[in-house]
Amino acid sequence: MGISKAAAIVGAAESIEIGYPEDPKTAIQLHMESIKAVSDQTGIPISDIDGVFSAGMSSEIAEHLGIHPRYIDTTQVGGCSFEMHVHHALAAIHAGIIDIALVTHGQNGWSQRRLKGGGGFRPGGNSPGMQMTSAYGLSGAPSNYSHAMTAHNHRFGTTPEDFAHIAVVTREWATLNPRAVMHSKETHEFGGPITIEDVQNARMISWPLTLLHCCLVTDHGGSVIVARPEIARSLKTNPVWIAGAGECMSHQNMLEMGDFTATSAHKSSQIAYEMAGMGPADMELALLYDSFTITAGITAEMVGLAPRGEGYKLWKDGHAAPGGRLPINTNGGGLSFNHSGMYGMQLLIEAYRQLSGTAEDGINGIAGKQTNARTCIVNGTGGSLSTTGTLILTSD
């Protein structure tokens, strides 16, 4: 069946008040009133929504609703965003990824001038979640993720030293990638190999995370092109096939992270494996978002590469290292290669280079380390261990 008429709009409703409400309203309230109304109108329970489409606020909306959608589109390109959301929802439903898409809008052009703090549609903004967390001195990602390390240590009897192995092994990979910031003393004052003691004795940022448990802060630009098979086979480059893909989210604000030792990568990887007809045992390479050592360690558990509580052992026992049975983060990771704030593109580029056999051809003439992998799991983590996207990639 073609994509035409593969989906229909089945209801449409507005917030209780529109125009010039007597009592000023926040954007999130306008969203919620209309979502409640369209749910009542159609008889579709809010808990049945499996895709959320909005201009810039999708994870906040899903979190406010307490739902964990498997398709999150927050395209924000101005007033036409919502027509695009319907287009994207049609594609997602046609592809069989979701059944029920919520396309939602809430904007308080009038009220925002009358509310302290505006209450507008900026992501985060003066949202209720932000109000209840902004007073407590947290300062960016490290100050949040450290709570997950404490929880993992408490629940599984692990230690920060266990996770330090992730930093040490990832640095070893960086020494094989001349484009890595921490490749060597030539690339950075503190570059080159490191030890567990180096990691644990580094400056404390947010206990139990020292500086070397945390990723770099760098610049990066990257792009990939995706094309249909006929085109892919006609090009001079080697194709890397998208065998599986999945996404999910558990929360936006860490306040709503039910289990601090688990992420939605469990669900997103399950969806991706199922689509690919493959499982964790079939993976020959893993590129796991390593904003912090704890991120990579938990993700290895969530995507089924290690039992719960034992993800760090992949690094500690040398499996993830050069020459190991399951290379992980072969570019040197966000920890030692490059991390610009959003590291997902770096993961994609390394996955392409490894699976297309071009790692040694290098970028701008600088060669990297080639593995023999023909299958790869890529897992990106966003926010505060909030959102995850998994890809299963294969080569011919």
Next chain:
Amino acid sequence: MAYNKPIPTPTPLTQPFWDGTREGKLMLPRCTNCNRVHWYPRHLCPFCHSDKIEWIEGSGEGRLHTFAVQHRAFGGWAEEAPFVTAYIDLNEGDRMLTVLRGVDPTKPESIKIGCKVKVEFEEANDELSIPFFRVVEEGA
């Protein structure tokens, strides 16, 4: 000394909570349909999606869920570093973020997950106070 750390800006949804803090009360939103307390405040109950939500006075008591020690901070908090941030499981259900008092940030090993905590309030300005939690009993 004047309160020199970030002060939240109430919105209509959250105003009852901040009003409560001024009187030393930890007000919590509870759904009248499923009777569950949720945190942070919502327009729709995150458990059953009812829009019938009332405010109740909470006990202000809970237990430590997890924590970290912040060695790097900005603004007024920079002067207090290192300090302990913590997530608290409230007796009424759901979880709050706080800065934990009554603990030694230089000895994180001495802080016990599961220990009992109780709320206290610090006046931030004429309009609201900020809730903090203090360890009241070594536990778990």
